[in-house]
Amino acid sequence: MDVLTYKEFLPLTKKVATNDNVILDKAVLDIIQQVRQDGDKAIFKYTEKFDRVSLKQLKVTEDEFLEAEKFVSEEFRAALKVATENITTFHQSQVEKSWFLNKPNGVMLGQQVTPIDRVGVYIPGGKATYPSTVLMNLIPAKIAGVKEIFVTSPPQEDGKLNPHILVAAGSLGIHDIYKMGGAHAIAALAYGTESVKKVDKIVGPGNAYVARAKKWVFGDVAIDMIAGPSEICVVADETARADFVAADLLSQAEHDEDAVPLCITMSQKQAGAIAKEIERQVGLLERQKIARSSLQTNGKIIVVDTLDEAFQLVNIIAPEHLQLMIKNATDYLSEIRHAGAIFLGSYSPEALGDYVAGPNHTLPTNGTAKFSSPLGVYDFIKRSSIIRYSDVALLEESAYIETLAETEDLSGHAKAIAIRRG
DSSP: OEEEEHHHHGGGGSOOOOSHHHHHHHHHHHHHHHHHHHTHHHHHHHHHHHSOOOOSOOBOOHHHHHHHHTTSOHHHHHHHHHHHHHHHHHHHTTOOOOEEEEEGGGEEEEEEEEEOSEEEEEOOOSSOOOHHHHHHHHHHHHHHTOSEEEEEEOOOTTSSOOHHHHHHHHHTTOOOEEEOOHHHHHHHHHHOOSSSOOOSEEEOOOOHHHHHHHHHHBTTBEESOOOOSOEEEEEEOTTSOHHHHHHHHHHHHTTOTTOEEEEEESOHHHHHHHHHHHHHHHTTOTTHHHHHHHHHHHOEEEEOSSHHHHHHHHHHHOOSEEEEESTTGGGGGGGOOSOSEEEESTTOOHHHHHHTSSSOSOOOOTTGGGTOOOOOGGGGEEEEEEEEOOHHHHHHHHHHHHHHHHHTTOHHHHHHHHHHHO
């Protein structure tokens, strides 16, 4: 893991455009077009090609749900219960209500909040299984009041979905689940097939194919965000334990080879201790090959002179996960402007947020925390403006409306007001 100074690292924060997406986009657009044209037939074809599974139907059966119950432990059920309770409690605080403002002369203005009708949730497969992502996406959708929720995830080699995913979804009363992954799953949700209903919004993280597919279907449907590889940035002062810092960096490095583990510290000595701990601990991981690749490609320890420099760098990076492992961490919260989730203190590791703390773990990546937020109940609602004027109130403001309409050369607008003045 490279150790750099502030000045050495700063140029690396400037993203350089590449042609990688051109090749990826061509493949994704071809897949989307095939699904729009051939429906289920295309889904079966791509599932066999990419997942090496030949399916006869896409939707998970009730028998498969019942079978899945036999393969999960009581410990998993207990953990699922705690996580569900905490995630539910947190997200209930995000609920928005309709509001109305009554003014003199019969004017009523307001905002009506209504849930999205139909949502598709993508749950990743492949390198790992994510029942926690099931909870993080389904719970806020249910709290928002979404009527129809459809889940999709890549099938395993036996043609079934991971039982933990099914049990997690079933525990929330969701049984409309499809065995499909990748760009073809996004296309199916966006445009519908014989087996899959078209949705109004697609949420959930995935690989590069999923991310680009979401980008290309956006506009025909809504999406939550275009998620990139996992990121963590740990700011560690002299009070931070090197073994804690190393463990937390590795918790993200093991996600995939493109994950970005960063650490900012104020001393070369601390940097050396953290690097030494990383090398010791990475060899203990089951997914050490993936973690080592992530560390080698994207892992950096940056040594800065002051805590102010550390915060400046954090706000430039705008990391998905930020851990402040510094003395009196809460006192510095106002210094952070851009981060998906902020973990304060040495006993608030990122893994806590992934599973049971309650806030959503679907977070903005790749610097988009500068303008994006974590997934929440607000992602599953929409707002309608409410306007009601009386004849008296309209007359009072009619001259202003007509003036603005005529200024914009929109005489029809002005006439629509004038005709009501009599």
